[in-house]
Amino acid sequence: MPQIELPDGHRVVLPEGEPIGSVLPPTTIVARFDGELVDLSFVPGRDGKGEPVTADEPDGLHVLRHSTAHVMAQAVCDLVPGAKYAIGPPIEDGFYYDFELPQPLTPDDLPRIEARMAEIGAADQPFVREELSRQQALERFADQPYKREIIEGLDEAEGAGADTVVVYRSGEWSDLCRGPHVPSTGRLGAFKLLKLAGAYWRGDESRPMLQRIYGTAWPTEPDLKAYLHRVEEAERRDHRKLGRQLDLFSFPEELGPGLAVWHQRGGIFRKQLEDYVRDLHLERGYDLVVTPHLARRVLWDTSGHTAKFIENMYPVMDDGQGSQYFVKPMNCPFHVLVYKSQVRSYRDLPMRLSELGTVYRYERAGVLHGLLRVRGMTQDDSHIICREDQLIDEILSVFDLTLDIHRTFGFEDPVVTLSTKPGQAIGEESMWARAIEALTKALNNSGLEYTVAEGEGAFYGPKVDFHFRDAIGRLWQLTTVQVDFALPERFDMEFVGEDNERHRPVMIHRAILGSLERFAGVLIEHYAGAFPLWLAPEQVRLVPVADRHVEHARELAEKLRAAGLRPFVDPSGETVGKKVRAAQLMKVPYTLVIGDREAETANLTVRDRSGTEAKDVALEAFVRALMEEAGTRSLEQSRFGD
RNA sequence: GCUGGCGUAGCUCAGUCGGUAGAGCAGCUGUCUUGUAAACAGCAGGUCGUCGGUUCGAUUCCGACCGCCAGCUCCA
Numbered sequence: 189m190p191q192i193e194l195p196d197g198h199r200v201v202l203p204e205g206e207p208i209g210s211v212l213p214p215t216t217i218v219a220r221f222d223g224e225l226v227d228l229s230f231v232p233g234r235d236g237k238g239e240p241v242t243a244d245e246p247d248g249l250h251v252l253r254h255s256t257a258h259v260m261a262q263a264v265c266d267l268v269p270g271a272k273y274a275i276g277p278p279i280e281d282g283f284y285y286d287f288e289l290p291q292p293l294t295p296d297d298l299p300r301i302e303a304r305m306a307e308i309g310a311a312d313q314p315f316v317r318e319e320l321s322r323q324q325a326l327e328r329f330a331d332q333p334y335k336r337e338i339i340e341g342l343d344e345a346e347g348a349g350a351d352t353v354v355v356y357r358s359g360e361w362s363d364l365c366r367g368p369h370v371p372s373t374g375r376l377g378a379f380k381l382l383k384l385a386g387a388y389w390r391g392d393e394s395r396p397m398l399q400r401i402y403g404t405a406w407p408t409e410p411d412l413k414a415y416l417h418r419v420e421e422a423e424r425r426d427h428r429k430l431g432r433q434l435d436l437f438s439f440p441e442e443l444g445p446g447l448a449v450w451h452q453r454g455g456i457f458r459k460q461l462e463d464y465v466r467d468l469h470l471e472r473g474y475d476l477v478v479t480p481h482l483a484r485r486v487l488w489d490t491s492g493h494t495a496k497f498i499e500n501m502y503p504v505m506d507d508g509q510g511s512q513y514f515v516k517p518m519n520c521p522f523h524v525l526v527y528k529s530q531v532r533s534y535r536d537l538p539m540r541l542s543e544l545g546t547v548y549r550y551e552r553a554g555v556l557h558g559l560l561r562v563r564g565m566t567q568d569d570s571h572i573i574c575r576e577d578q579l580i581d582e583i584l585s586v587f588d589l590t591l592d593i594h595r596t597f598g599f600e601d602p603v604v605t606l607s608t609k610p611g612q613a614i615g616e617e618s619m620w621a622r623a624i625e626a627l628t629k630a631l632n633n634s635g636l637e638y639t640v641a642e643g644e645g646a647f648y649g650p651k652v653d654f655h656f657r658d659a660i661g662r663l664w665q666l667t668t669v670q671v672d673f674a675l676p677e678r679f680d681m682e683f684v685g686e687d688n689e690r691h692r693p694v695m696i697h698r699a700i701l702g703s704l705e706r707f708a709g710v711l712i713e714h715y716a717g718a719f720p721l722w723l724a725p726e727q728v729r730l731v732p733v734a735d736r737h738v739e740h741a742r743e744l745a746e747k748l749r750a751a752g753l754r755p756f757v758d759p760s761g762e763t764v765g766k767k768v769r770a771a772q773l774m775k776v777p778y779t780l781v782i783g784d785r786e787a788e789t790a791n792l793t794v795r796d797r798s799g800t801e802a803k804d805v806a807l808e809a810f811v812r813a814l815m816e817e818a819g820t821r822s823l824e825q826s827r828f829g830d
Numbered sequence: 831g832c833u834g835g836c837g838u839a840g841c842u843c844a845g846u847c848g849g850u851a852g853a854g855c856a857g858c859u860g861u862c863u864u865g866u867a868a869a870c871a872g873c874a875g876g877u878c879g880u881c882g883g884u885u886c887g888a889u890u891c892c893g894a895c896c897g898c899c900a901g902c903u904c905c906a
Contacts, residue, residue, distance in 0.1 A: 386833025
């Protein structure tokens with residue numbers, strides 16, 4: 189009879205044939221046996237450590253969601269005769285399941301499916317684990333082509349001993365699954381079906397499009413409520429909505445998809461961002477260059493863009509005189525030409541050419557998303573041209589600059605990935621190997637943790653990407669650092685070395701904010717539109733109490749402007765309450781209410797964004813505090829009064 | 831690009847089972863002259879995304895296109 193050691197150190201004897209669940213607490217939904225997740229119905233054949241797992245820990249939640257996905261698929265199959273089910277894994281915050289259905293579902297069908305799921309839950313059907321031979325499994329899923337495809341693929345994937353296929357059955361319905369599952373359909377938590385979407389079978393766009401149902405599942409009803417609340421919070425921060433509310437930018441249909449116009453307020457915000465990064469680059473030893481938006485075809489043929497990137501480029505333009513032009517999707521070839529405008533010495537290196545370069549990429553229609561994915565964008569793009577022995581130091585200094593810049597906005601702890609050679613690539617294998625080696629060494633020297641993304645590199649070289657977490661925990665890919673031996677070769681870039689011989693330099697492509705559009709979109713969501721003072725388009729709103737105070741407000745605004753701030757007077761005849769509300773809705777950092785009292789004392793009454801009011805603030809003190817706050821790019825508002 | 835959904839005033843939305851449309855906010859005007867998140871009244875504002883088709887008649891039904899949204903695939 190096996191002995192089970194429980195987490196508290198107790199050893200219990202499990203009678204022969206008894207499941208592990210019989211010695212675990214009733215709230216347990218799955219178990220760990222010697223570290224491995226197993227069903228509660230698992231019968232240990234030997235001594236070992238047994239641990240209860242509840243839905244409150246990550247593994248348990250994972251299983252809960254997986255089981256919920258199964259029950260959803262069971263419900264769909266009950267309701268839709270002829271449904272073919274594909275796969276249904278747990279994902280962050282929930283689960284999905286993919287189906288091929290005779291008739292597509294509509295959002296109205298989701299409540300019906302939820303109701304059926306509830307019935308299955310009430311029936312409390314046990315999840316029964318069955319081990320079938322491959323042949324038995326193929327028969328069981330005779331009318332399920334996707335399951336059969338998976339079973340047929342199992343042998344190759346799992347190697348020897350894969351003649352056994354694990355199937356879980358609940359009621360009459362069964363699914364191919366490695367498990368484990370909760371003990372029965374009555375042990376699901378709180379769930380909700382969220383949306384319908386299309387998804388390619390096995391993520392391959394050459395294969396059939398299936399219908400996917402997304403759902404979310406949590407241990408308890410309050411957990412579900414909290415999650416739905418978090419989703420609402422994210423919607424409240426949507427930069428597309430805030431962009432309109434705050435009058436920052438728009439996407440006029442006449443311009444074409446993915447092409448933004450920045451309004452007056454957005455223009456100031458952009459200028460603040462641009463000045464900050466440009467000045468910082470100059471401080472850090474970068475040079476500025478400026479290049480046009482178009483170039484002849486030959487440039488793109490040389491760089492390899494027409495061969496490897498044409499899908500992402502706007503169609504060619506013909507000037508009618510026999511020349512063809514492309515609008516630029518990248519800045520690199522132009523910077524190469526700046527380099528090549530003279531014979532370069534080893535003394536010139538590293539050369540760091542920097543530009544806020546506006547590029548146009550013909551992104552596929554379905555991927556566009558507000559400012560986060562556009563077709564016209566400005567990159568904070570630099571190309572560092574250096575000797576190979578300078579490469580690692582240069583990469584490290586880029587990492588350093590990256591962390592420095594992002595800290596300014598309150599982004600810390602990046603998630604870093606190293607992306608290797610993709611399918612569509614130029615350059616020899618040895619170049620790729622050296623480039624990857626340099627990036628790897630730099631990463632190791634930097635102490636940054638990273639993961640490897642196979643085949644995700646740019647067509648001309650491998651890259652390191654930095655993803656940063658925003659205020660509500662979402663990750664955004666911003667920075668990219670790419671090492672390129674290929675373009676120097678293609679453009680025959682050279683420098684004269686100490687030995688008076690000609691040598692080939694290496695090039696680093698890097699964008700730290702990424703694109704100003706995406707970065708702006710991320711910042712809007714990160715700050716929920718309430719920008720720190722230095723970025724706020726309008727910094728101070730002056731609200732005259734009555735018409736007779738407008739002139740005094742204007743004089744004060746003039747003083748603030750002269751001091752370098754961005755004030756705005758609201759001269760409308762509305763009530764004070766309404767004008768204050770208007771300022772608050774525009775998320776203006778400071779509102780000054782100007783009435784008789786202020787006219788007499790020459791002091792200010794200051795309201796900050798939190799609604800805190802301070803009376804009798806001296807103008808000089810107010811200006812000093814705001815200049816300090818903006819000058820240090822503080823993320824906190826100044827306090828006045830108490 | 832693919833799958834599904836959507837497109838009515840500057841914004842947020844109602845509505846028309848086919849007879850050319852309404853509200854709130856914003857805007858403008860007037861009254862009020864206001865003390866920290868919405869004063870009151872009036873006015874103005876829409877070829878109901880575009881183009882075809884069906885119909886005596888289309889914003890409504892059908893089709894194509896354009897755009898947007900969610901997801902897939904792809905990416906700064």
